[in-house]
Amino acid sequence: MKTLIVFFCIALLLMIVFQIAKVRDLAKVLRGPEEIEARNTNMTGIYLLAFGAVFLIATTLSALYFKNWILGYGPHESASAHGARIDTMMAWTLGVTYSVFVLTHILLFYYAYKYRTRKGRKAQYISHNNTLEIVWTGIPAIVMTFLVIGGLDAWNDIMGDVGTDEEILEIEATGQQFFWTMRYPGADGLLGKKDFRLISGSNPLGQDWTDSKNTDDFMNNHVVLPVGQKVRVRITAMDVLHDFYLPQFRVKMDAVPGLPTYFIFTPTKTTKQWRKELSEYAEYQIPDPEDPTKQLWENANFELACAELCGTGHWSMARTVTILEEDEFAQWAADQESFYLTTVRGTKNDPNDGMLFPAEVAQRSAEFLTAANASLETEDDADNTLVLEYVTFETGSAELTELSKYQLDDAVAFLKANTDVYAALRGHTDNVGDPDMNLNLSDARARSVRQYLLDNGITVDRLESEGFGEMMPLEDNSTEEGREANRRTELYISRTLNGAEQLSK
Numbered sequence: 001m002k003t004l005i006v007f008f009c010i011a012l013l014l015m016i017v018f019q020i021a022k023v024r025d026l027a028k029v030l031r032g033p034e035e036i037e038a039r040n041t042n043m044t045g046i047y048l049l050a051f052g053a054v055f056l057i058a059t060t061l062s063a064l065y066f067k068n069w070i071l072g073y074g075p076h077e078s079a080s081a082h083g084a085r086i087d088t089m090m091a092w093t094l095g096v097t098y099s100v101f102v103l104t105h106i107l108l109f110y111y112a113y114k115y116r117t118r119k120g121r122k123a124q125y126i127s128h129n130n131t132l133e134i135v136w137t138g139i140p141a142i143v144m145t146f147l148v149i150g151g152l153d154a155w156n157d158i159m160g161d162v163g164t165d166e167e168i169l170e171i172e173a174t175g176q177q178f179f180w181t182m183r184y185p186g187a188d189g190l191l192g193k194k195d196f197r198l199i200s201g202s203n204p205l206g207q208d209w210t211d212s213k214n215t216d217d218f219m220n221n222h223v224v225l226p227v228g229q230k231v232r233v234r235i236t237a238m239d240v241l242h243d244f245y246l247p248q249f250r251v252k253m254d255a256v257p258g259l260p261t262y263f264i265f266t267p268t269k270t271t272k273q274w275r276k277e278l279s280e281y282a283e284y285q286i287p288d289p290e291d292p293t294k295q296l297w298e299n300a301n302f303e304l305a306c307a308e309l310c311g312t313g314h315w316s317m318a319r320t321v322t323i324l325e326e327d328e329f330a331q332w333a334a335d336q337e338s339f340y341l342t343t344v345r346g347t348k349n350d351p352n353d354g355m356l357f358p359a360e361v362a363q364r365s366a367e368f369l370t371a372a373n374a375s376l377e378t379e380d381d382a383d384n385t386l387v388l389e390y391v392t393f394e395t396g397s398a399e400l401t402e403l404s405k406y407q408l409d410d411a412v413a414f415l416k417a418n419t420d421v422y423a424a425l426r427g428h429t430d431n432v433g434d435p436d437m438n439l440n441l442s443d444a445r446a447r448s449v450r451q452y453l454l455d456n457g458i459t460v461d462r463l464e465s466e467g468f469g470e471m472m473p474l475e476d477n478s479t480e481e482g483r484e485a486n487r488r489t490e491l492y493i494s495r496t497l498n499g500a501e502q503l504s505k
Contacts, residue, residue: 038117045113052109056102063098070094075281076248079274079302079323081266082158083250089154096143162232162264169226172234173304174205175242175255178313180304181205182223186216186338187359191234199238202349209344209351216359218336223304223321226329227270235261243307246321248274252307267323274323275300354403361406364390368410375493376421385426386491391449398444400452408449411491412456418495423458425449425465426490428472430483435469443467449489 068074071094072087162168172183172191183205185191192207192214199206207214223246225231235244237255244263245252253263269277278284278297288299302321306314324332341360344350356364368386375384390407393399400408415421427442427449446465453463475482 038119041117045116048109048112052105056105059101063094072250075278075284077277078248078250079267079269080249080251081268083265085154085158086250089151092150093147096147100140158264160264161262162230166230168230168232168264170232170234171223171225172236173223173244173255174236174238175244175306175310175317176238177240177311178316179221180244180306180317180319182220184218184220184333184336185213186218187362188213188216192217200349202344202347207340209340209349212357215340215352215357216338217340218333219339220336222319223302224329224332225267225321225323226326227267227323228326229329230264230266232262232264235263240310241308242310242317245305245307246302247305248302248321254308270323270325271302271321274302356403356406364407365410368407369414372414372493376418376495381494384493386493388449388489388491391489393445393448396441398441398448400448405452408452409456412453412458415453415458415462420495421493422462422495423453423464424492425453425463426492427465427467428474428486428488428490429470430486431470431473431477432483439467439469439471441467442469445489 063070068076071091072078072083078084078087169189170185170191174181174183181204183191190213192211194206195208196206198208203209205219207217209215233244233251233253235253235255237257239257241257242255243252244255246265249265249267251263251265253261255261275297278300279295281297284295284297284300286296288294288296291299302323304319304321306317308314310317338359341363345360346353371386375386378384388407388411391404392401393404394401411423415423425446427444427446429438429442431438443466446467450463450465454460470477470486473482473486474488475485477483477486
């Protein structure tokens, strides 16, 4: 029995010793992670301080490096009147947000270090702090108020429409997959009406040809504008959402199908001036990849792009923008041809057959005056014959058509301005029909034109008329085109003869 009690006591002692050792091991384990955690937290705080310093320095240096792109400095300075204001707003906004960014990150990394785990320190629970909440909501609210008010003021000035008495150039930009069509007003300075229901292969924009303002409008694939001129751009789209984006001019506006928008701006630099400015920067003093014989600045162009992902061909929407001096732009615009006059006029799609528009009248008058003056300047009178291309008659008759009066009025004005000039009217026909009848018809038509000139103030001693029938063809009568050319009335003019009766000889 004693042996059993002794054995039991020994076993119990061993168990106690084992448990004490286990408790010591457990205590040792518990003390180890605390020390490790403290050490790790301390190192993390130090690392965060170092990372914060490197991070802020790197972001500051990158902002300085990209400041020209971000804020429009240097070669990326705005080329429009309103653009400088947008760049100033961007600078103020970046200045405020950058200051807050730096301050908050300094505090963030500093607090991560300062309040790292340390022995004997216990975190304090704070439910709220009224002063702190007022500070971090009040100050941002005040700053944002100034930024927002400034932005709204700039928005109202930049996005306001033009006044009725302002002198502007209004053009139209139509986006479609995947190009832009620019429409310009002609000599009248006004864009004609459009209707999407009129869009066809021969009328890509749906212009209403019954609106006379459309008759002198012309189109171009690129943007050409005069410097210093306020421009209003009508912006439309024919298929999907596009965006009219002129980065150098700080112009950006969506082109929405069915909802026309607009943007107003004034270019302040010509393309030549801009290129000269670019030549002063090293990044533009390198060979142009497209033309290695020239430097990059020599071929640089302002850009029109689409700022919406409008499809797989989105990249091909890019177009060039050329800014010219006012006289250069005026000459460029004068050299452009009206879409209506060159493509629609006189075709089955022309709803204005039988009438002339002011632009056509002015163009024909200029052509006639130029040809008449050139004829008189030659030494030999043999080439002083002007074909009155727009003088026509009713079929088989000597009765003048209504449209003939425009060119006859030009002839009257010319003869009144040149009182020393004598004129002879010569009538001609094709070879269809009886020759004697053709001769009589040509003579009657020549006399009809002469009578119109007499009725409008040209004296009888300066005019003569004669018909030649089919005897003097200009073209081959075997074709319709040739016969049409042979049916004509000519005006022969001269200063060297003493009487109108001699001009027809």
